[in-house]
Amino acid sequence: MTYSIAQAAEHSGLSIDTLRYYERIGLVDPPARDSGGRRNYSDDDLGWLVFLTRLRTTGMPIRMMREYAQLRHRGAATAGRRKQILFEHRASVRERIAELQSCLEVLEYKISHYEQIEHTFVEGITA
């Protein structure tokens, strides 16, 4: 099964321009082409694209994704290093979640502060 660039974009959630951009910078291997020179993405290509979007969503910088892509290209011998990258990235994602949760608490506090103001205001009216 092969997919046009529009279908690959649809499936991965990336834009067509971003797909071509990722190819240019070496994040994805150039996909096969049809007789007219158009890209034909394979299921494997799509799988990799989807994985990339996960890494991107978690804030991995493109240069690190590229390093990972290049290691992957060099085969099984690089599995250790790839695992290490994911390992470190997992730690940073966990940190990020913790950071967001702590900021969330500040937000909760502020919101409750506004709710208290509103409450006081309503009491002021009814009193």
Add this chain to the structure above:
Amino acid sequence: MTYSIAQAAEHSGLSIDTLRYYERIGLVDPPARDSGGRRNYSDDDLGWLVFLTRLRTTGMPIRMMREYAQLRHRGAATAGRRKQILFEHRASVRERIAELQSCLEVLEYKISHYEQIEHTFVEGITA
């Protein structure tokens, strides 16, 4: 108690340049100045700066922080709108956390995959 720009930077975790930049774009009110024209940040100024860093950490875009800052400047009448902004932002932070957590699962899965490869490899050696 007042603070130099270096102290304000230290306390807020923002750089000196960023403090001046935030002032230029209207994110923070111009602080008082000493006789030599140097900025003197008050405790209130620092509190606001710290709150801004929380919003920034959670990914609030600067234009939204600026809207909030402007509303704040207009006083109590805008409290409702400010609360609404925080409310909506809280929802987006929660979504972001959920998104990160779901990507974290993919990462866990990938890492366990690499661990399985290593395991197989070790078995291959010892067998």
Add this chain to the structure above:
DNA sequence: GTAGGAGCTGGAGTGCACTCCAGGTCAACC
């Protein structure tokens, strides 16, 4: 009184990750 260091200003430059564009090709349908 001068050397050094912190701070000042307006404006230019940076890095990231896209996003858009002009001008072209190609296949299919009417």
Add this chain to the structure above:
DNA sequence: GGTTGACCTGGAGTGCACTCCAGCTCCTAC
């Protein structure tokens, strides 16, 4: 065979959030 629409290329442009710089002033300590 002409039009339409998807896709192609290389390269330029965008938006965000800083970050850096030159050239200056001011205060302090020697």
